[in-house]
Amino acid sequence: GFVCPDPAEVDQPGVFTRHAHPTDCRKFYVCIEGQARPYGCSLGTVFNVDSLQCDDPENVQGCENYYGELDVKTLKKTQTHKKGNRQSSSSDEAPSS
Template sequence: MNTRCLLVLAAAFGVAVAQESFKCPDDFGFYPHHISCDKYWKCDNGVAELKTCGNGLAFDATDSKYLTENCDYLHNVECGERTQLEPPISTPHCARLYGIFPDETKCDVFWNCWNGEASRYQCSPGLAYDRESRVCMWADQVPECKNEEVANGFSCPAPGEVSNAGSFSRHAHPEDCRKYYICLEGVAREYGCPIGTVFKIGDSDGTGNCEDPEDVPGCEDYYGDVDLKALKKLGF
């Protein structure tokens, strides 16, 4: 091996050692790694130990006293110049072992992943999971949502087609007694009645309310043998 190669290897080794060496500013504390967002230094009796957060978590360096050891979801941590991360480790529905991830096919479904175990969550009727804000929003306001998913193919009546309609109109779901649509400026949004009730079409076009199933013809047995009185006592 020639001298030039030896110098290059020595320089590379020196950089690697410098990157992984750390002198504790105090006897005890938790300090961010200078280039990795998911690594940090734990100082105990002045001895530094390099630690790594779970895959999908990052070290929260907001404690100015460096006394807090906290790994949080990546989207909750301001990494700044700490741009490096461990390679992703994926499991079904989880791009990393920890995090909140959208479903690949259903825009109203998202997954909360903890140590690679995925828990499924579904937005309320009419809402969809927004990947940027990471909250459920009106489905028509979420770019990833296809038009047919916003209201399951339901189309609002043309302007002037519904008599006595004010700024919005209500319409029954064709298959589910508990669900209904609200049309606002030609956009359909799906809603759901509170548990224990179903949607009853009103006397006028485009109207209706949530009522007891026994008062809605065709929906009397919607809840089957469920004790609705017990549900209402529990606050559902």
């Protein structure tokens, strides 16, 4: 599994860091005090290692074709609609920094 950086290497105690999943563009880890916690981006987005946030696939090198032939705009609308109806769980998205 994913191993977080040593907490002693983090500049400020209590600060979390985000790290890309090694094989899945939509997934990432949040490390809090050396413990890795898995998270995932909303449908239609992928994790951007430059901004450390979820982003459109075309903005993330190597993840441009993550969704293949699926229409990303339609996926995002579906996700937004579900959130509006409270059918979607946001528990897999990381806290904002």
